[in-house]
Amino acid sequence: MGADVGAESTALDPSAYQAILACMGEGIIFADSEDRVAYMNAAAERIRGIRAENFLGRGLLTIHSPHVAARVKDLLIHFRSGEVLFHTKSINVKGRIFENSCYPVRDSDRNYVGTMMVSRDITEKERLREENQVLREQVLSEFGCCDMIGKSPAMQPVFQGITAAAAVDSTILLTGESGTGKELVARAIHEHSLRKDHALIKVNCAALPETLLEAELFGHEKGAFTGAVRERKGKFEQAHEGTIFLDEVAEMPLTAQAKLLRALQEKTIERLGGNREIRVDVRIIAATNRDLRREVEQKTF
Template identity: 60%
Template sequence: MSSILIVDDDDQLRQSFAKLLKEEGYSVDMAPSGEAGLEAVRDKAFDLVVLDVQMPGMSGLEAFARIREIDATLPVVVMTAYGTTETAIEATKLGAFDYILKPFDIAGVLDLITQALEAGHMMRARVEMNVAPDSARPGAIIGSSPPMQEVYKAIGRVAQTDATVLIRGESGTGKELVARAIYQHSKRAGKPFLVINCVALPETLLESELFGYEKGAFTGAASRRIGKIEQANGGTVFLDEIGDMPLSIQAKILRLLQERSLEPLGGNASIDVDVRILAATNRNLEKAIENEVFREDLYYRLKVVTVNLPPLRDRVNDVNLLADYFMTLFSKEMKMDNPGLTDEARKMIRHHPWPGNVRELANALKKSLIFSRGYPVRPEDISQVIAGPDQAGPSVTDGSDMDRVVGEWAREMLTAGGDTARFDYLTDRLTAIIIREALQMTRGNRSQAAKLLGLARPTLLSKIDKLNLSIETRVQTDYETGQKS
């Protein structure tokens, strides 16, 4: 459970904000002043601090500077009224993760807090390489095969330099872990490390997310916003799935790499920045250049150093090492003894092609552990969550088929017209299907379903209530699961 400290002299806002975060499943502490907040940070390890800028006594900026002295990797989000936006921007330039404008939008604040916690985790959770398979520490790169030894050597050679690195490999091979390992062994460790997924946002939003914007740059730009690249000044930016980045933004990234400067949307002056760029892609960039969807000049700027991650099928001897690691890790997460795998299950996973690579193997073992109910995982348990080699039809990991099916359904529903809130309706329909499947897989256990979905249990319960879901499935007993659902 992530722990958050709220520092604000407004008692009503502090209490209501804490209540909101607790309902989302966070552990929350409160402090009424900068001095009290600083004392709390000295006494307890937090995952995030939300700090008001204007407070009597020690100001928010002074408290922020002191917190940075105690722990430079602790993410801090500052809160401010519209009248003090420039102060918040200065805090962001000095290393604050971002700022919240009062009065704030609840959904936007919760999303920002999720991003800040993830960024903090990226900076603080150490990535270990080639550790013992029975290690239960998350974020390890597992493997002793010759291809993985080459990866470890590459990380060691490039980490202490400031060279731009291009990490290549199929989806699910662990490109983000390699980027984190490079960052954590670099001279910039302890400075900001921000991850930008280049396919998660539409083109216009991605550009403003990366480079920021000036007040009035577009409709709704009520104040200046610092972009992620400027936020990470002095640190490292990881551009994930850069092969899918729009050409217009590729041009701006090229300028950043060439001139070490950027220009916010709506701005007319360049801002100098000092960031190291790590990039990753599962695309064939050479083919993309031929098809004129990726810039050749950017390609050569990115591949100063290239780290190639092998697919799981090319390191079969690592499969059982990975399986032992994930079984230990997930058993610990589920607060149960590790039941292990039968010899037949080990043989099965060794011979499965794993098109989704390490990510698919991890997901399959996590779900199989739920199905096994404390007994050693058998081939039948694994078969329930992956498409077997003799089964007809596409694998459950076949994204193209899934996209086609969902796309056809979406087109049919959109063509039908009707409710003006069509997007919300479709989103709720998909959400309901996903939650029902998770609850069916866990036999109605809400706690395990929340873990499977990556949600806080209160969030899952609120979605079930909002969607008025009637779950017709057998709820496991405390004897079966070791916990109430």
């Protein structure tokens, strides 16, 4: 939102505003409605390495090269029209990094009165960000994989499995006790796979009653049941070209398992209440804390 200026009963004397701006650590430059430099504080002079007396009264477009002036002119047009509310860009000045932000300034009647440019020194912030990234990469290279950290011998096969699984597009089943990090592994596989630029959709099969699970997974058509006032895409359609993570898959009822098998084998689904096949390109990662081999033998899965 652009800044607003207006007279109020508690307004300070104009000289007080000047004093406040003058002592600020951020560089402040204000250009009036005619795009002429009307104010520049000491911090702006220091940051930009210029003297205010050489720029006050000059048009913004005259103090830049033709290439930069064209971009500035376009930005000012958008400020006036209200299409752009702010613009931010980082610059490097004598080895320090500054974030330059520009805002349109409007009076209480929403009339455009000028543009304010604020420069902030973000050198330390950028240094810490880069240092954090370097340390993160060092930790991951020595003790982790795919944003997961672990030094114990038991974790090394897990990291190797994640790397191998991420390189292929096969259906994956993760097994292990509750709380052992199956969802973290699923997310790591997805984020390092060829599908990483598309959605990872999670479904907790144990959290949904049987009557809702099919509609949640495969969607429904308008009028499929009471309250279905419009068609709705299911999780499989939402995960198209991405990954769907079926947590607690052993809790899925047999009727839904049959439809899941069709999605696996034929890459198609049918919405609840519909009769048309919808093609979906989805990788499935499932997880359970139960022994599915025994469940199959007992014909409960």
